[in-house]
Amino acid sequence: MPIRFRDRLSFKQARNTVVIAFILGLFLSLYLVIIDYRSQVRQIDATIETYIDITRTPAARIAYNIDKELANELVLGLIKSPTIVRAEIVEASGSILAAVSKEPQQDKARPFTDMLFGASRTYIRELKVPFDEDEPLGWLKIVADTRPISTQFFDRAIFTLVTGLVKTFLLSLVLSIMFYHMLTKPLLNMTEKMVEHPENSNKIQLPEPKGHENDEIGLLTRTINHYLNNIHHHLHHRRLAEEQLREHLAELETIIARRTRDIRKNNQTLEKTNRQLEKARSQALETASQRAVQLSSLSHEIRTPLNAVLGMLSIALNDELTELQHQRLTIARDSGSHLIRLLNDILDLSRLESGKMILEEIPFDLRNSMEDVVVLAGQSTFTKGVPIYCDIDPTLPDEILGDPTRFHQVVTNLIGNAAKFTDEGDIRIWLDCQKTTGNHLDIMLNISDTGIGIPESALDEIFKPFAQASSDTSRRFGGSGMGLPLTQSIVTNMGGQLSVMSEPGEGSTFSVRLPFRYKSREEKVSVSADIRGNQIVLDGSEALQSCCSHLLAHWNISHRQTSNNKIGDLPDWADILITENEDLARNAGQDNPSLKVIYAAHAPLDNGTDTLVWLPLPLTRKLFIQALEKTRTIRPQVSQPLPDTLKIQHPKNRDYSVLVVEDNPINRMVAEGMLEQLGYKVELAHNGESCLAACQQKNYDLILMDCNMPVMDGLTTTHRLRDQIATRETPIIALTANAMNQHRKQCLDAGMNDHLAKPFNKEQLENTLTRWLIA
Structure with missing residues (x-):
């Protein structure tokens, strides 16, 4: 196959060599041109300086004698030079003694010379006479045109560049011919020899090109012959292997046919098994769905009587009872609460298994x-x-x-x-x-x-x-x-x-x-500035000291930990002592009357001192802050613990009327009893219709609505109440034994304001009513 000239190796070698030579030659030529340019610049200055040196002394004498005729002759002589376009002799007073000028030479190359050498150059020299050098006589001013002298520079630069191009062209031609005979021709001959041999030749050998026996081409030829021998050897073994492979393929086809029949049979068995698994999965999902429905129904049925049991127990605990009766009723109430927790756990587990638990x-x-x-x-x-x-x-x-x-x-x-x-x-x-x-x-x-x-x-x-x-x-x-x-x-x-x-x-x-x-890292609760200035000593267990130390360090309060439990070892600089040791708490103030003591324990001391503050355990940040703040105004120790939370200030409940809509008579009694103990006015309705009738006769501040009732259920009743202007804004709280999240959503979608799951205690009812009545 013929190779294009530009694809030949000789051409590429020559091209690369010429390109490198051209670039180097170009840089060298440019270097010579730059050197010549600088020399030319100096020559311009030297030429003008020569004229100045020749005419400076005569010009000084002319200026000294103020001879205008000689001055004109002198500048006319200077202007005859092709390089000078203006000559002036200026007196010391500034008046021009003689001046002459001519137009500079103009041609097409003028812009280039102006760019390199400037359009003109001005030379000014002061005029003095040897016998009176202190006397200022004036100046000799010459304006030189750079074009005449720069023409020589351009001629030399063009000659240098053209010569370099010609050399490069000749070099490329010589290298192309040389590389063709040294590289390309022997390689083409080798290729032609390989193509000439018939395809069925048992053995191919390439002759070594003459003159290349000991160079790279000769080595390449020997290497190719070596590989050709190996190929011939491998081809022989390959033919033998192909014959064996054909025999194995025939045997393999037999095995594949047998295995295919087995796989087809196994696939049929697998498809049958998959159908059975899918059927079992569908049955399991259906069973799980039925179980969830049954569990929801069972939860409703369990919660309804439990609500009555816990409600009645809660009401009974507020009556006058003996200590034994109160203890027994409390046990019964706690057991019922434990049963509710077990029921909630079962419901939560069911939600998790069915993937229906929704996180807030x-x-x-x-x-x-x-x-x-x-x-x-x-x-x-x-x-x-x-x-x-x-x-x-x-x-x-x-x-x-x-x-x-x-x-x-x-x-x-x-x-x-x-x-x-x-x-x-x-x-x-x-x-x-x-x-x-x-x-x-x-x-x-x-x-x-x-x-x-x-x-x-x-x-x-x-x-x-x-x-x-x-x-x-x-x-x-x-x-x-x-x-x-x-x-x-x-x-x-x-x-x-x-x-x-x-x-x-x-x-x-x-x-x-x-x-x-x-939402934000802003700390809403902290100690006052007065407490931050105290020096605190921590005494007691390592765990308590660690808890207190972390909080004190966060508040930047100076403190030190100790475990001596001895009064005499307490430092004099201490302002507050926090300890779990009862003896230390009682007697720490004897040696240091100003020392304030915080006693950390589950119960207060029976006879505390005036400088003692009780810190209930387990330790919480709120109780810790309260104890620290209380040291500011120490009061005698009381036997009641500090409150965990502020008590909610309830409204005057007698001013509010509540309608209880409940079909179960026991649950009606429970709700009525709790509401009366909380101080609310209570009226009862047995179903949705009686609720609507009661709301037409009177306006209620809040309605407790059971969801599952005969005649008209709670959801339908709520829809009807929201359609009436009088009850459109009345708070309606759902009372239901169904604790599922979807049921809560149904209640809210129907127009109810809140959801209270049965069984509920008096505190839960009180908090819910207070939240809506205060709002």
Whole structure:
């Protein structure tokens, strides 16, 4: 196949060599031109300086004698030079003694010379005579045209460049011919020799080109011949292998045909199995759906009588009772509440399994939610002598966006679990927050106890519904086995992780990571400036000191930790002492009357001193701040603990009338009894129609509406009430034993303002009514 000239190796070699030579030659030529240019510039100055040196002395004498005739002859002589276009002799006074000029030479190359050398150059020299050098006589001024002298420079530059191009062309021609004979021709000959051999030739050998036996082309020829020999050898073995391959292919086709029949049979079996699995899956989904419906119905049927039981017990507990009667009724009420919690756990587990649990994202105080659970659990562990210490990161934002109900449920289950299985030692809780990106943060919660521990073999079992670590755990400690599975499912749905580490007989540590968002990191609660100036000494257990120290350090309050438990070892500079030691709390002020003491314990001292403040345990930030602030105005110790929260100021309930719409007579009695104890005016309606009739006769401040009633249900009744002008804005609260989220949404969509699930206690009813009546 012929090769185009520009694709030949000789052409490429010559082209590359010539290009490099051309570039180098061009740079060298330009360098010579630049050197010549600089020399030409100096020549222009030297030429004019020569004229000046010749005429300067005569011009000085003429200026000295003020001879205008000789001055004119002198400048006329200068102007005859092609380089000079103007000559002047100027007197010292500034008047022109003689001057002559001519037009500069104009041609097409003029712009280029002006650009390189300038259009003209002016030379001014002072005139003096040797015998009176101090006498100023004037100046000799010459204006030179650069064009005549620069013409020589352009001629030489063009000659230099043209010569370089011609040399480069001749070099490329010579190199092309040389490279063709040295490279391209021998290679083409080798190619032609290979093409000349017939395809069926058993062996091909290329002759070595003459003159190239010892260079690269000769080496290439020998290498090609070597590879041709190898190819011939491999072709021979390949023919043998192809014959064997054909035999194997025939055998393989037989095997494939047999395997194909087997696969077809297996596919038919697999399709049949898939159809059976799909049918079983459909049946399982249908069963799950039916179970959810049955569970919802069962929940409604259980909650209705439980509401009556708990309601009547709550009303009875407010009557005058003996201590034994009050104790028995309280046990009955707590047992009913426990039954409700079990029912809620079962419903939550059902929602999680069916994927119907909906998580809220609303602002809530995560710290308060956590501390409420800790305080409640602390009351139960105190009776066993097991303290609870809760150390919450002081930088935790006060307002977190998330689901407060589910978070409270997770914390309650884990802390309740630790409290249930710990009979000695203590329970320690750490909550840290770590900012991730934007307004996102991760909450890391660790709950460590010194309880019975969990065997390694049972760590996976405890997260299965209705399972316990061992068979005797349920008999010894009680429980349904739903707490941890439910907790793990909630944590997973919230996008978090739950893990556990445990050692039998030593205790367990549950760790939770939950992602949240926050609105702002502004701290709404802190201590006053007066407290920040105090010097505080911490005495007691390491866990309590750690909790207090983190808060004090966050508030920039100077403090020191100690464990001496001796009065004499207390520093004189201390303003406040925080201790768990009863003797130290009672007697610390004897040596230092100005020392204020905060006694941290589950119960106050029976006979406290005037300089003593009680700090209820478990420690919370709110109680800690209250105790610190109380040291500012110490009052005698009282036996009642500081309130956890401010009591809600209720309206004068007798000014409000409430209509209870309920078909169940027992539930009507429960609602009526609770409302009367709360001080409300109560009227009753048996179904939706009687409710509408009552609302036409009288205006009510609030309506408690049961949802499932004969004649007219609560949803239909609410629609009818919202169509009437008189009841369009009246708050309507749903009373229903159906605790499913979708049912709550149905109530709100129907026009109801809120939802109160049965069974409810008096406090829940009171909070709901107060919220809507105050608003």
